Amino acid sequence: MTEPLRIGICGFGVAGGALAVMLARDGHQVTLLERAPKVGPVGAGFLLQPSGQQILAQLGLFETVARRSARIERLEAFTETGRQLTDLRYGRLARGMCAYGVQRGVLFSVLHEAAAAAGVTITLAAEIAGVVETETDVRVRDVAGREFGPFDLIVGSDGSRSWLRTWLNPSANGRREYIHGALWGSGRLDSPHDALHQVARSARQLLGLLPIGEGRVAFFWGLRCDALDPLRQRGYASFREEVAALCPRALPVVDELGSFEQLSFAGYLHALPRRVHSRRVVLTGDAAHAMSPHLGQGANLALLDAECLARLLAQGPLDEALPRYALERRAHSRYLALLSQMLSPFFQSDSRLLGWGRDLALPLLCAEPWMRRQMELSVAGLKRGFFDRLI
Ligand SMILES: Cc1cc2nc3c(=O)[nH]c(=O)nc-3n(C[C@H](O)[C@H](O)[C@H](O)COP(=O)(O)OP(=O)(O)OC[C@H]3O[C@@H](n4cnc5c(N)ncnc54)[C@H](O)[C@@H]3O)c2cc1C
Incomplete structure (x- = not known):
């Protein structure tokens, strides 16, 4: 364990919540700063992929979440006439493998309880809109003018419309609605x-x-x-x-x-910013890589980011951990963000041609075992680049 740090995490979503638990358990002094005036999840449900399940299991929280969730064995899509477009099966990748359909409220309450038990300080109604970073520390300010800090590190886990992403990338933050x-x-x-x-x-x-x-x-x-x-x-x-x-x-x-x-x-929203960290500020989750939800990966990537950052902070000093984090997470998040950017118009766009092409190509691709495996690995979160796991 390296020196305990004072860490401020902006945003109590999937990335911020999981990271707070990990860092507090590692002995860091963690403050969660959340914009919402009340703690609680937004949205209905999401797919917890095998990649994200591993991280929750490391935290000892997987069983509790899985018990209250639905096992998902297959991802199926049909045309309006009932013709099958896809039938992707987790069980073909490994015996017993599956995804889980999770109510956001369930994951959130589990993370909230674990964060409180680990001693995380949770500050609500704190919408961060200012950062002052110096050689020795970093402070943040909310929209009401309240100052928080000093911290050794600020983590931007403030979601797809991240303020901290824009602060780090003022001219080009790679964002497209x-x-x-x-x-x-x-x-x-x-x-x-x-x-x-x-x-x-x-x-x-x-x-x-x-x-x-x-x-x-x-x-x-x-x-x-x-x-x-x-x-x-x-x-x-x-x-x-x-x-x-x-x-x-x-x-x-x-x-x-x-x-x-x-x-x-x-x-x-799609966003792949050029910079994901400075000396004392780093982005995780959607703040670092926002993408359309068609591949069902965002929450899982958020969990993987949290694990990677916490592990590297436990292994070495800040100035080594942040560049290593950016490097380690780059390929996987870019792969999925670019894939979802490429595929989204085939599922939601004004183009009749793309819909027609999808209806023609998808059943053929799914019938070809090697292609189908690449698709199954990607949705399971186990393929981390265009050239990763090509066999
Ligand atoms: C319709 C839809 C369906 C989806 N389905 C799936 C799915 O099936 N599987 C999957 O893996 N992912 C899915 N996703 C994506 C997933 O929800 C996100 O990728 C995931 O929630 C990202 O986690 P996060 O912690 O980065 O951001 P969030 O969970 O969005 O949390 C960000 C937090 O930051 C807070 N915040 C924002 N700005 C500030 C600020 N300035 N100061 C302080 N706090 C702030 C917000 O209030 C929020 O609590 C879906 C997304 C959508 C929109």
Whole structure:
């Protein structure tokens, strides 16, 4: 163990929460600074891949999360006419391997409890909007003008629209907003299944059902950001009819949700900043690599970032740990961010041609065992670069 450090983590999401637990258990003095006035998760559910499961297992938190989540054996996608596009199976990679559909609230409460038990100081309603970095320490300021610090290190775990990413990369922070996003909610489904079930109409419409445990599923409905208001104006009954036409199986969830107020909208963003650290500031999670959620990797990458940074801080001084962290995490996060950037238009775009090409190519690719394996390794989070694990 190196010298204990005073560490401020901006953002209590997946990356910030997991990192806080790891660092506090390693003996560092950790303060979590969170913008929200109340602790709690945002959004319905996500896929915990084998890569992310390993990290939670190292923290001793995996069993608790898995018990309250749904085992996901397969990722399946269909066209509106019922033709199968993909059938990716975790069990083909290793016996017993699977993903988990996790309610965000479950992971969050587990991390919150572990952080409190490890002695992390949690400060809420602290939206960080200023940094003063010197040779000897670093301080941050929130929008209300309150100062926090001095710290030896500030970690920017402030999500896809990270303020700290912009601070580190004032001229080019590699950020691009997608014109698409999705409405998200969750509800009960009587016939639980073991797959992420997606239905696509061309590249213009994508619906998904992800079991998230305790009889619940997360429902998502992809759409253009500028189509949200017109959809609301057409009314919920009309939306229900659109869902019924694409995937009648989703109707019980849509009926339980009952109104647009019960659905949240998330717009997607891609960001791969040039700099992920300075002397005393470093980025993790979406702040370091924001991507569209089509590959289901962001939360898993956030956990892997946290593990890597905590491990390197335990092995050596700050000025060695931060460059090594950036180097070690670069290939995997760039690979998945670029892959999701490449593939997203095939699932959500205005192009009929891309939707048509996807419907033609995906079943052929999935029928070819080597290609299918590359896809299965990538979604499991086990393929970490275009040339990684090519056999
Ligand atoms: C619709 C959707 C579906 C997704 N599905 C999946 C999936 O299936 N699998 C998967 O792995 N990933 C998925 N993701 C991605 C995943 O949610 C993110 O990658 C993951 O949450 C990133 O964790 P994070 O800790 O970096 O950021 P977040 O979890 O977003 O946490 C950031 C935290 O920082 C706080 N914050 C922001 N700004 C400030 C500030 N200035 N000061 C202080 N605090 C601040 C926020 O309030 C928040 O609490 C999905 C994302 C979306 C939008």
